Amino acid sequence: MALSRAERFKLKSRMLAEIDDQASGWDTRRQNLLLQEFGLPTLAMSWSHGEPEFEDQIANLPDTDLLDMYGIVLGLDEQEVQNSVDEPDTGNWKPGYVRLFLSHSAHHKDFIGRVADELAVTGIHGFVAHDTMEVSKPWQQQIEQALRSMQAFVAVIHPEFNDSAWCHQEVGWALGSRVPKFVVRAGMDPKGFIGSDQWPSVHGLNPRKVADEISSWVATVPALGERMVDGLFKALESANNYVDAGATAARIAALDSLSVDQWNRLDDIYRANDQIHGGALPKKALRPFYQEHGRTWPPPPKSPMPASSPVSDPWSSPAGPDPWSIEPVDEPPF
Incomplete structure (x- = not known):
């Protein structure tokens, strides 16, 4: 099936973001090796005004080659590439809200559930396993579906988190999907790849304060900020x-x-x-x-639509004579 313009744009944008990341190792020589592999013109080794750049060389790449290149640049296998293209099933997510997966230890599910309740009034649906899932469906399938369709990922690191194989799998999934990620330390530092950054501590804070920390981060993510506003309106409406x-x-x-x-x-x-x-x-x-902001308070009622004027009937209008009641005119005798 041919890729849509939106899908091609999404794949190209993600490739450019990866290549522009200095830590990814995609220097000009490596980019040229990739372009040569697909029979495309290479880039100039030293930049000069007017020289084509990577995005110019891949502009008309056929769909099949674009998918292959995307997998190479982002280090994804064939199924992961297909998952990146397919529109995910939004499953149990609330429509219109930011879809945020809350990874946590099962020991603290009640606390995380209250955090999710606080996030809901900010336009964010925090997915909490056992709370969001439907009892009639396999639980692992629902967790995987939520991970596939999430728009952001937050790990809440309680002391039990680092000993949970399930939590580590969720973190690995998030790292592989390249969605925006955030970590809050709730009494323990994270281990593994996500432990390389300095994350804020929420130890001892109540669920509302923890939710405030998370929602403040979401608001700073360009891809999520506008959706969060839409989620706020949806939360207010409901x-x-x-x-x-x-x-x-x-x-x-x-x-x-x-x-x-x-x-x-x-x-x-x-x-x-x-x-x-x-x-x-x-x-x-x-x-x-x-x-x-100079707006009328309270918002006035909507003005009713003006009633349409009835179409005048020339045969019944009082402004003119009734054509059937006109007196006959005497004709001159001959």
């Missing part, structure tokens, strides 16, 4: 109590600004959800946000 509505409204009010379409969507949500227009907490958060 809020079924004024406490959750107030928490989500406060996070929306912390944004710098909104586009015209986003303002209009927020107006519609305010009017439609009685937990917002009837709740003190969401109104307390949104009122200064609206006023600060």
Whole structure:
């Protein structure tokens, strides 16, 4: 099956990101070896203005060769390449939310479940095994599906994490999928590849504070920031109590600004959800946000569509004579 433009763009973009990463080892000589393997023109060894670059040389690469090259550059086997192209089944994820996999030790599933509840009001669906899964489906299959379709990965390192084979497999999957990754230390430092960076500590913090640490990171990821805003609107729209509505409204009010379409969507949500227009907490958060940006508060009702004027009937209009009641004109005698 031929690749779509979106799929070709995605594959090329990921290859360029990998090649541009200085730590990946893709210098000009190695890039030329790759290009030669596919019968493509090589790059100049020293940069000069106007010389073609790697993206120019692969612009018209046939789909089959593009898939092969993608696998070579990212070190993926055939099945992993196919998984990168296929649109993943979103399974049990909440529509419109950021899809974030929360890797954790089973000993702390209740705590992580409360973290996920706090993330939900920020527009993030935190996948927590045993909480998000459907009981009628094989649990391992659901975890693998969530790992395939996640948009971000967070590991919460409690002391038991490093001794869990399942946690290590989830981390390995995340490293291989190259989704944005984040780690929080909850009493223990991570081991293995993810232990090479200095990660923040959340030891002793309550679930809300841990969720705040995670959501603050998500907001800084360019690919996820815009989706997180959409998730916030979705969370506000579906809020079924004024406490959750107030928490989500406060996070929306912390944004710098909104586009015209986003303002209009927020107006519609305010009017439609009685937990917002009837709740003190969401109104307390949104009122200064609206006023600060010169928006009418509260959002006024939608103006009704003007009734269309009836089409005039020339035969019944009072402005003209009834053509059937015109007096006959006397004809002159002959």
